[in-house]
Amino acid sequence: MSLRRVFLVAALAAAGCGVLPAPAPTPTATGTALPPSPRPTITRTPTPTLSPTPANTPTPIWTPQGPDNVQVPILLYHHIAVSPIGSRYYVRPDMFDAQLKLLRAWGYQTISTKLLVKAITQGALLPPHPLLITFDDANEDNYTAAYPIMQKYGFTGVLYLPYDYIGTPNYLTVEQIKTMAAAGWEVGSHSLTHTANFPFLDPPALRAEVVDSRQKLTELLGLPILTFAYPFGDNNSTAVDYVHFAGYIAAMGATGFTANQGKGNLFVLQRCEIKGSDDVKSMTRFLPWLGDPSFLPTSTPTPTARPSRTPIPTYTQYPTRTP
Numbered sequence: 001m002s003l004r005r006v007f008l009v010a011a012l013a014a015a016g017c018g019v020l021p022a023p024a025p026t027p028t029a030t031g032t033a034l035p036p037s038p039r040p041t042i043t044r045t046p047t048p049t050l051s052p053t054p055a056n057t058p059t060p061i062w063t064p065q066g067p068d069n070v071q072v073p074i075l076l077y078h079h080i081a082v083s084p085i086g087s088r089y090y091v092r093p094d095m096f097d098a099q100l101k102l103l104r105a106w107g108y109q110t111i112s113t114k115l116l117v118k119a120i121t122q123g124a125l126l127p128p129h130p131l132l133i134t135f136d137d138a139n140e141d142n143y144t145a146a147y148p149i150m151q152k153y154g155f156t157g158v159l160y161l162p163y164d165y166i167g168t169p170n171y172l173t174v175e176q177i178k179t180m181a182a183a184g185w186e187v188g189s190h191s192l193t194h195t196a197n198f199p200f201l202d203p204p205a206l207r208a209e210v211v212d213s214r215q216k217l218t219e220l221l222g223l224p225i226l227t228f229a230y231p232f233g234d235n236n237s238t239a240v241d242y243v244h245f246a247g248y249i250a251a252m253g254a255t256g257f258t259a260n261q262g263k264g265n266l267f268v269l270q271r272c273e274i275k276g277s278d279d280v281k282s283m284t285r286f287l288p289w290l291g292d293p294s295f296l297p298t299s300t301p302t303p304t305a306r307p308s309r310t311p312i313p314t315y316t317q318y319p320t321r322t323p
Contacts, residue, residue, distance in 0.1 A: 066119040073259035074132040076271040080146040106291030143176040160190035160229035188227040210242040
């Protein structure tokens with residue numbers, strides 16, 4: 001038998017017995033194993049939270065004024081509406097809006113009559129540009145037109161009400177007055193009947209106009225009646241004495257041209273009447289503090305000249321009511 005054949009027979013025999021050749025050894029690495037390389041930590045960039053841009057205007061700091069002489073302009077309006085006859089007592093709503101917009105831009109802030117009186121009599125902290133905005137005669141457009149515009153610019157006002165006018169056609173109702181009072185407005189007396197000869201009434205009639213009007217308004221409205229406004233701004237020493245007697249803390253005139261208020265005129269405070277012929281620029285003549293002129297309108301229309309006419313007596317424009 002050849003040698004090749006002998007090897008073949010031996011291999012087959014070994015296979016039949018289930019003995020397989022030993023596998024070749026796997027080489028083993030020697031030495032200390034290195035730690036695995038650390039994986040890089042992924043840091044997510046947080047999404048920035050958008051916050052409102054802070055206002056550039058700092059909070060105004062209230063400063064002391066008084067006692068005695070203080071600077072507080074008091075503006076006087078009557079109607080906020082378009083006049084059917086070109087009356088001085090009517091300021092158009094768009095013009096009123098423009099005037100208040102300027103006051104707000106120049107930093108004016110309305111205060112109460114009570115705070116004004118405290119500043120005059122004792123001294124008090126007032127905003128940098130304090131202001132009072134008053135409305136005489138209880139006209140209904142004070143609610144329908146003036147009130148929403150005042151709210152728009154964050155102002156509150158003072159209503160001076162003739163008792164007999166309340167609830168009559170075209171004048172404020174009790175509900176309207178209370179709504180405005182709930183929003184921060186004040187209410188004062190403007191007499192009982194708004195008579196044209198107010199200072200010349202006999203003592204009983206004058207007493208009724210001043211003293212009784214306060215009592216009746218308090219009972220009707222359930223609101224504090226702290227100040228009085230003389231009808232047409234007319235007054236004399238007797239009228240002022242009755243205002244003291246009735247317990248009012250101050251009283252308003254209607255013919256002022258300055259913001260100077262003090263103990264000497266506490267019962268005839270200077271009010272500056274804003275007429276229908278006044279525009280935004282002319283209104284500023286009553287203001288003690290002027291702001292950025294860029295807020296003034298670039299052009300103000302010149303009122304069209306009207307033919308002269310005989311004015312209607314003022315007292316015929318007001319209603320009467322039996323209380």
